[in-house]
Amino acid sequence: MYLLLLGIILVLLKYLAVGPVADWPWWWTLVPFGLAALWWTWADASGYTKRKAAEKIEKHKQERLERQKESLGLRPRKPR
Template identity: 60%
Template sequence: MYMLVLGIALSLLKYLDIAPVAQWSWWWVLTPFALTILWWAWADSTGYTKRKAMEKMDQRKKDRLDKQKQALGMQPRKPR
């Protein structure tokens, strides 16, 4: 995501002719977009994106259960 923001910022600086980016080649300005595409392709092909989404969902589920147990006056179980 950071590379995408960097690419947008560099493109804007190049388009508005703000130095020193104005003198750079368009290839250098557009490189962050290529790196972003490579990152997304790698993350999707290796399952990194799905794994992170599942971890986030599991954490939300655990937090919800702990909150319900606490509301009932029960202490959440300690990790083993």
């Protein structure tokens, strides 16, 4: 996501001819978009995206269970 935002900022700076970015070749300003595409390709191929989504779901599930136990007046178990 950060690479995408960087790419948008660089393209705007290049288009509006602001600062030293105005003198850069266009392909330098488009590099962050290519890097973002490579990152997303790797993240999907390696399973990183699904793993992070599963971790997020599991975290929400645990929080919901803890809230329900607390509302019932049950104290969480102490580790043995």
